[in-house]
Amino acid sequence: METIQWSEKFSVGVEKLDQQHQQIIKMLNRLISTPEAKDTHSETISDILTAMTQYSLEHFKTEESLMKMHAYPDLEEHRQEHIAYRKKAIDFSTATTLGVESVPQILVTYLLDWWTHHILEEDMKYKPFFTKKGVR
Numbered sequence: 286m287e288t289i290q291w292s293e294k295f296s297v298g299v300e301k302l303d304q305q306h307q308q309i310i311k312m313l314n315r316l317i318s319t320p321e322a323k324d325t326h327s328e329t330i331s332d333i334l335t336a337m338t339q340y341s342l343e344h345f346k347t348e349e350s351l352m353k354m355h356a357y358p359d360l361e362e363h364r365q366e367h368i369a370y371r372k373k374a375i376d377f378s379t380a381t382t383l384g385v386e387s388v389p390q391i392l393v394t395y396l397l398d399w400w401t402h403h404i405l406e407e408d409m410k411y412k413p414f415f416t417k418k419g420v421r
């Protein structure tokens with residue numbers, strides 16, 4: 286599987302959020318390029334996954350509080366997306382820690398698809414809003 290390269294097309298126009306997205310992409314790339322990612326019982330994949338889940342939750346918090354601070358009208362809708370991810374990520378995380386999950390490749394594909402879709406489609410929706418508010 287190919288790693289992803291952060292480029293301007295991923296930019297949501299807010300520096301702090303771009304930095305966090307870059308970090309998430311870095312973690313995704315680690316998952317993609319870790320050979321042990323194929324090993325169900327590997328500690329490596331569950332370690333990366335746990336770290337990534339924690340980091341993602343931090344990121345959601347930052348994003349949502351920025352939305353709240355500026356009264357973004359679609360905060361609730363956006364929050365639902367984050368909640369759905371959170372549930373899924375915690376399930377994955379638990380499964381790999383327990384060594385129950387037997388399809389890490391599917392997991393990596395899921396995470397990759399989710400994040401590229403989320404940043405490029407969902408997060409991108411707030412870009413014009415924050416730009417108009419002067420948030421950088």
Ligand SMILES: [Fe+2]
Pocket residue numbers: 348363367403407408
């Ligand atoms: Fe988001």
Ligand SMILES: [Fe+2]
Pocket residue numbers: 302306344348404408
């Ligand atoms: Fe985001």
